Amino acid sequence: MTDTVTAPRPGQEARDGTSGNTTGDHARLPGDEGVWFFIVADMCMFAVFFLLFMVGQAEDPDAYRESRAKLVPAIGLVNTLILITSGWFMARAVNAARAGEWHIARRRIIYALLVGSCFGVLKIYEYSTKIAAGITIQTSEFFTYYFAFTGIHFLHFLIGIGVLLVCLGKLRQAENPHRLKWIESAGNYWHMVDLLWMILFPMIYLAGGWK
Amino acid sequence: MTLRINENVALALLALLSLGSFVLVEEDIMSLAASLAAFAIGLLKINLVFGSFMHLGWRHRPWRQVLTVWLAVVAVILATGLAVLPWE
Numbered sequence: 001m002t003d004t005v006t007a008p009r010p011g012q013e014a015r016d017g018t019s020g021n022t023t024g025d026h027a028r029l030p031g032d033e034g035v036w037f038f039i040v041a042d043m044c045m046f047a048v049f050f051l052l053f054m055v056g057q058a059e060d061p062d063a064y065r066e067s068r069a070k071l072v073p074a075i076g077l078v079n080t081l082i083l084i085t086s087g088w089f090m091a092r093a094v095n096a097a098r099a100g101e102w103h104i105a106r107r108r109i110i111y112a113l114l115v116g117s118c119f120g121v122l123k124i125y126e127y128s129t130k131i132a133a134g135i136t137i138q139t140s141e142f143f144t145y146y147f148a149f150t151g152i153h154f155l156h157f158l159i160g161i162g163v164l165l166v167c168l169g170k171l172r173q174a175e176n177p178h179r180l181k182w183i184e185s186a187g188n189y190w191h192m193v194d195l196l197w198m199i200l201f202p203m204i205y206l207a208g209g210w211k
Numbered sequence: 212m213t214l215r216i217n218e219n220v221a222l223a224l225l226a227l228l229s230l231g232s233f234v235l236v237e238e239d240i241m242s243l244a245a246s247l248a249a250f251a252i253g254l255l256k257i258n259l260v261f262g263s264f265m266h267l268g269w270r271h272r273p274w275r276q277v278l279t280v281w282l283a284v285v286a287v288i289l290a291t292g293l294a295v296l297p298w299e
Contacts, residue, residue, distance in 0.1 A: 091218045199253050
Protein backbone atom coordinates (compact mmCIF):
# COMPACT_ATOMS: atom_id res chain seq x y z
CA MET A 1 0.00 0.00 0.00
CA THR A 2 1.27 3.47 -0.79
CA ASP A 3 0.70 6.61 1.22
CA THR A 4 0.69 9.60 -1.11
CA VAL A 5 -1.99 11.80 0.46
CA THR A 6 -1.49 15.54 0.79
CA ALA A 7 -2.42 16.21 4.39
CA PRO A 8 -4.32 19.38 5.24
CA ARG A 9 -2.74 21.86 7.63
CA PRO A 10 -2.65 20.63 11.25
CA GLY A 11 -5.28 22.41 13.32
CA GLN A 12 -7.65 22.95 10.43
CA GLU A 13 -9.92 20.26 11.77
CA ALA A 14 -10.38 22.05 15.07
CA ARG A 15 -11.54 25.20 13.33
CA ASP A 16 -14.13 23.94 10.91
CA GLY A 17 -15.16 20.60 12.38
CA THR A 18 -13.80 18.71 9.37
CA SER A 19 -10.30 18.02 8.16
CA GLY A 20 -10.73 19.80 4.89
CA ASN A 21 -10.76 16.44 3.14
CA THR A 22 -14.38 15.90 4.04
CA THR A 23 -15.85 18.68 2.00
CA GLY A 24 -13.95 18.30 -1.26
CA ASP A 25 -14.44 15.49 -3.76
CA HIS A 26 -10.84 14.26 -3.67
CA ALA A 27 -9.62 12.13 -6.53
CA ARG A 28 -7.58 9.85 -4.30
CA LEU A 29 -9.57 6.84 -3.22
CA PRO A 30 -9.69 6.68 0.60
CA GLY A 31 -8.08 3.43 1.75
CA ASP A 32 -6.80 0.42 -0.08
CA GLU A 33 -8.40 -0.68 -3.35
CA GLY A 34 -8.28 -4.34 -2.26
CA VAL A 35 -10.35 -3.50 0.81
CA TRP A 36 -12.90 -1.75 -1.43
CA PHE A 37 -13.12 -4.90 -3.53
CA PHE A 38 -13.73 -6.95 -0.39
CA ILE A 39 -16.39 -4.47 0.80
CA VAL A 40 -18.28 -4.61 -2.50
CA ALA A 41 -18.09 -8.44 -2.62
CA ASP A 42 -19.29 -8.67 0.97
CA MET A 43 -22.15 -6.28 0.35
CA CYS A 44 -23.21 -8.33 -2.68
CA MET A 45 -23.33 -11.41 -0.43
CA PHE A 46 -25.60 -9.51 1.97
CA ALA A 47 -27.80 -8.41 -0.96
CA VAL A 48 -28.42 -12.13 -1.57
CA PHE A 49 -29.31 -12.51 2.12
CA PHE A 50 -31.80 -9.65 1.80
CA LEU A 51 -33.32 -11.35 -1.24
CA LEU A 52 -33.62 -14.70 0.58
CA PHE A 53 -35.33 -13.02 3.53
CA MET A 54 -37.80 -11.05 1.41
CA VAL A 55 -38.69 -14.14 -0.67
CA GLY A 56 -39.22 -16.18 2.51
CA GLN A 57 -41.38 -13.42 3.97
CA ALA A 58 -43.46 -13.19 0.78
CA GLU A 59 -44.12 -16.95 0.91
CA ASP A 60 -45.33 -16.97 4.51
CA PRO A 61 -45.97 -13.40 5.74
CA ASP A 62 -48.05 -14.43 8.77
CA ALA A 63 -45.31 -16.67 10.17
CA TYR A 64 -42.77 -13.87 9.74
CA ARG A 65 -45.07 -11.37 11.44
CA GLU A 66 -45.65 -13.69 14.38
CA SER A 67 -41.92 -14.32 14.75
CA ARG A 68 -41.05 -10.63 14.38
CA ALA A 69 -43.41 -9.86 17.29
CA LYS A 70 -40.99 -11.79 19.54
CA LEU A 71 -38.16 -9.34 18.85
CA VAL A 72 -37.56 -6.09 20.74
CA PRO A 73 -37.17 -3.33 18.09
CA ALA A 74 -35.81 -0.91 20.71
CA ILE A 75 -32.69 -3.12 20.99
CA GLY A 76 -32.22 -2.87 17.23
CA LEU A 77 -32.61 0.91 17.43
CA VAL A 78 -30.07 1.26 20.25
CA ASN A 79 -27.63 -0.93 18.31
CA THR A 80 -28.12 1.33 15.28
CA LEU A 81 -27.32 4.42 17.37
CA ILE A 82 -24.26 2.68 18.84
CA LEU A 83 -22.89 1.77 15.41
CA ILE A 84 -23.41 5.22 13.89
CA THR A 85 -21.76 6.89 16.89
CA SER A 86 -18.83 4.51 16.68
CA GLY A 87 -18.64 5.17 12.92
CA TRP A 88 -18.60 8.92 13.63
CA PHE A 89 -15.60 8.50 15.95
CA MET A 90 -13.87 6.44 13.26
CA ALA A 91 -14.57 9.06 10.57
CA ARG A 92 -13.07 11.71 12.85
CA ALA A 93 -10.09 9.45 13.57
CA VAL A 94 -9.42 9.28 9.81
CA ASN A 95 -9.67 13.09 9.60
CA ALA A 96 -7.15 13.46 12.42
CA ALA A 97 -4.80 10.96 10.77
CA ARG A 98 -5.01 12.90 7.49
CA ALA A 99 -4.09 16.05 9.39
CA GLY A 100 -1.09 14.22 10.85
CA GLU A 101 -2.55 14.36 14.35
CA TRP A 102 -1.79 10.74 15.16
CA HIS A 103 -2.35 10.94 18.92
CA ILE A 104 -5.85 12.37 18.33
CA ALA A 105 -6.53 9.67 15.74
CA ARG A 106 -5.46 7.03 18.24
CA ARG A 107 -7.74 8.43 20.94
CA ARG A 108 -10.70 8.53 18.55
CA ILE A 109 -10.13 4.92 17.46
CA ILE A 110 -10.20 3.94 21.14
CA TYR A 111 -13.55 5.78 21.50
CA ALA A 112 -14.84 4.01 18.36
CA LEU A 113 -13.80 0.70 19.91
CA LEU A 114 -15.37 1.44 23.29
CA VAL A 115 -18.69 2.64 21.84
CA GLY A 116 -18.69 -0.13 19.23
CA SER A 117 -18.14 -2.78 21.91
CA CYS A 118 -21.56 -1.92 23.35
CA PHE A 119 -23.05 -3.32 20.13
CA GLY A 120 -21.43 -6.67 20.91
CA VAL A 121 -22.63 -6.63 24.51
CA LEU A 122 -26.22 -5.83 23.47
CA LYS A 123 -26.18 -8.45 20.71
CA ILE A 124 -24.97 -11.14 23.12
CA TYR A 125 -27.69 -10.07 25.57
CA GLU A 126 -30.30 -10.28 22.80
CA TYR A 127 -29.14 -13.72 21.64
CA SER A 128 -29.05 -15.05 25.21
CA THR A 129 -32.55 -13.81 26.04
CA LYS A 130 -33.90 -15.41 22.87
CA ILE A 131 -32.19 -18.72 23.60
CA ALA A 132 -33.37 -18.58 27.24
CA ALA A 133 -36.93 -18.10 25.93
CA GLY A 134 -36.54 -21.25 23.84
CA ILE A 135 -36.06 -19.42 20.55
CA THR A 136 -33.25 -20.93 18.49
CA ILE A 137 -32.09 -21.05 14.89
CA GLN A 138 -34.49 -23.99 14.36
CA THR A 139 -37.62 -22.30 15.76
CA SER A 140 -38.83 -20.94 12.43
CA GLU A 141 -37.53 -19.82 9.04
CA PHE A 142 -37.62 -16.21 10.29
CA PHE A 143 -35.37 -17.09 13.23
CA THR A 144 -33.09 -19.18 11.01
CA TYR A 145 -32.48 -16.04 8.96
CA TYR A 146 -32.40 -13.84 12.06
CA PHE A 147 -29.64 -15.87 13.72
CA ALA A 148 -27.77 -16.56 10.47
CA PHE A 149 -27.75 -13.04 9.04
CA THR A 150 -27.26 -11.12 12.27
CA GLY A 151 -24.71 -13.79 13.29
CA ILE A 152 -22.68 -13.28 10.11
CA HIS A 153 -22.97 -9.53 10.63
CA PHE A 154 -21.79 -10.04 14.23
CA LEU A 155 -18.79 -11.97 12.90
CA HIS A 156 -17.98 -8.98 10.67
CA PHE A 157 -18.30 -6.76 13.73
CA LEU A 158 -15.81 -8.92 15.67
CA ILE A 159 -13.37 -8.84 12.74
CA GLY A 160 -13.83 -5.04 12.69
CA ILE A 161 -12.92 -4.84 16.38
CA GLY A 162 -9.79 -6.85 15.60
CA VAL A 163 -8.91 -4.57 12.68
CA LEU A 164 -9.31 -1.46 14.86
CA LEU A 165 -7.03 -3.01 17.48
CA VAL A 166 -4.41 -3.69 14.80
CA CYS A 167 -4.81 -0.05 13.71
CA LEU A 168 -3.98 1.11 17.21
CA GLY A 169 -0.76 -0.87 16.95
CA LYS A 170 0.02 0.65 13.53
CA LEU A 171 -0.47 4.14 14.93
CA ARG A 172 2.38 3.55 17.35
CA GLN A 173 4.75 2.94 14.42
CA ALA A 174 5.81 6.50 13.60
CA GLU A 175 8.14 5.24 10.86
CA ASN A 176 5.41 3.22 9.12
CA PRO A 177 4.64 5.01 5.81
CA HIS A 178 1.42 3.03 5.30
CA ARG A 179 -0.37 3.84 8.50
CA LEU A 180 -2.76 6.39 6.93
CA LYS A 181 -3.83 3.84 4.34
CA TRP A 182 -4.29 1.33 7.16
CA ILE A 183 -6.54 3.68 9.13
CA GLU A 184 -8.59 4.69 6.08
CA SER A 185 -9.08 1.04 5.10
CA ALA A 186 -10.01 0.05 8.65
CA GLY A 187 -12.46 2.97 8.72
CA ASN A 188 -14.04 1.82 5.46
CA TYR A 189 -14.45 -1.70 6.81
CA TRP A 190 -15.94 -0.37 10.06
CA HIS A 191 -18.42 1.78 8.09
CA MET A 192 -19.42 -1.28 6.04
CA VAL A 193 -20.41 -3.06 9.29
CA ASP A 194 -22.44 0.03 10.13
CA LEU A 195 -24.24 0.37 6.80
CA LEU A 196 -25.14 -3.32 6.49
CA TRP A 197 -26.90 -2.94 9.83
CA MET A 198 -28.84 0.01 8.36
CA ILE A 199 -30.66 -2.51 6.14
CA LEU A 200 -30.72 -5.43 8.58
CA PHE A 201 -32.37 -3.29 11.28
CA PRO A 202 -35.49 -2.27 9.32
CA MET A 203 -35.65 -5.60 7.46
CA ILE A 204 -35.62 -7.84 10.52
CA TYR A 205 -37.10 -5.64 13.26
CA LEU A 206 -39.42 -3.16 11.56
CA ALA A 207 -40.64 -3.54 8.00
CA GLY A 208 -43.28 -6.11 7.08
CA GLY A 209 -45.43 -5.66 10.16
CA TRP A 210 -45.95 -7.96 13.15
CA LYS A 211 -48.80 -9.62 15.01
CA MET B 212 -26.08 12.23 -5.69
CA THR B 213 -23.48 12.07 -2.95
CA LEU B 214 -24.66 13.37 0.40
CA ARG B 215 -21.51 14.96 1.79
CA ILE B 216 -21.86 17.10 4.89
CA ASN B 217 -19.88 17.79 8.02
CA GLU B 218 -19.68 14.53 9.99
CA ASN B 219 -21.12 16.14 13.14
CA VAL B 220 -24.26 17.13 11.23
CA ALA B 221 -24.25 13.70 9.56
CA LEU B 222 -24.21 11.99 12.96
CA ALA B 223 -27.19 14.07 14.16
CA LEU B 224 -29.07 13.35 10.93
CA LEU B 225 -28.31 9.62 11.08
CA ALA B 226 -29.55 9.45 14.69
CA LEU B 227 -32.71 11.40 13.86
CA LEU B 228 -33.42 9.29 10.78
CA SER B 229 -32.93 6.07 12.77
CA LEU B 230 -35.30 7.29 15.45
CA GLY B 231 -37.74 8.44 12.76
CA SER B 232 -37.91 5.05 11.05
CA PHE B 233 -38.44 3.37 14.42
CA VAL B 234 -41.28 5.73 15.42
CA LEU B 235 -42.91 5.52 11.98
CA VAL B 236 -43.21 1.75 12.05
CA GLU B 237 -44.05 1.54 15.77
CA GLU B 238 -46.95 3.95 15.18
CA ASP B 239 -48.33 2.07 12.19
CA ILE B 240 -47.02 -1.48 12.26
CA MET B 241 -49.25 -2.85 9.50
CA SER B 242 -48.75 -0.08 6.97
CA LEU B 243 -46.93 -0.63 3.69
CA ALA B 244 -46.07 3.08 3.54
CA ALA B 245 -44.40 2.98 6.98
CA SER B 246 -42.37 -0.11 6.08
CA LEU B 247 -41.32 1.38 2.74
CA ALA B 248 -40.36 4.60 4.54
CA ALA B 249 -38.21 2.61 7.00
CA PHE B 250 -36.28 1.09 4.10
CA ALA B 251 -36.04 4.42 2.25
CA ILE B 252 -34.58 5.98 5.40
CA GLY B 253 -32.09 3.10 5.66
CA LEU B 254 -30.94 3.68 2.07
CA LEU B 255 -30.68 7.43 2.68
CA LYS B 256 -28.55 6.76 5.75
CA ILE B 257 -26.24 4.54 3.69
CA ASN B 258 -25.81 7.38 1.19
CA LEU B 259 -24.94 9.70 4.08
CA VAL B 260 -22.30 7.26 5.34
CA PHE B 261 -20.80 6.92 1.85
CA GLY B 262 -20.42 10.68 1.49
CA SER B 263 -19.80 12.01 4.98
CA PHE B 264 -18.00 9.16 6.79
CA MET B 265 -16.31 7.20 3.98
CA HIS B 266 -15.61 10.32 1.84
CA LEU B 267 -16.53 8.37 -1.26
CA GLY B 268 -17.34 10.65 -4.21
CA TRP B 269 -18.23 10.15 -7.86
CA ARG B 270 -14.57 10.62 -8.81
CA HIS B 271 -13.76 7.36 -7.09
CA ARG B 272 -14.54 5.18 -10.08
CA PRO B 273 -15.70 2.51 -10.21
CA TRP B 274 -16.42 2.05 -6.50
CA ARG B 275 -19.00 4.82 -6.02
CA GLN B 276 -20.85 3.77 -9.16
CA VAL B 277 -20.77 0.07 -8.17
CA LEU B 278 -22.10 0.87 -4.70
CA THR B 279 -24.85 3.03 -6.21
CA VAL B 280 -25.91 0.06 -8.37
CA TRP B 281 -25.82 -2.09 -5.21
CA LEU B 282 -28.08 0.42 -3.45
CA ALA B 283 -30.51 0.43 -6.40
CA VAL B 284 -30.64 -3.39 -6.53
CA VAL B 285 -31.23 -3.62 -2.77
CA ALA B 286 -33.96 -0.94 -3.01
CA VAL B 287 -35.76 -2.99 -5.70
CA ILE B 288 -35.44 -6.22 -3.66
CA LEU B 289 -36.82 -4.59 -0.51
CA ALA B 290 -39.61 -2.61 -2.18
CA THR B 291 -40.78 -5.60 -4.25
CA GLY B 292 -40.60 -7.85 -1.19
CA LEU B 293 -42.88 -5.49 0.72
CA ALA B 294 -45.26 -4.77 -2.16
CA VAL B 295 -46.22 -8.45 -2.55
CA LEU B 296 -47.18 -8.83 1.12
CA PRO B 297 -50.84 -8.70 2.17
CA TRP B 298 -51.51 -5.46 4.10
CA GLU B 299 -54.50 -4.59 6.28
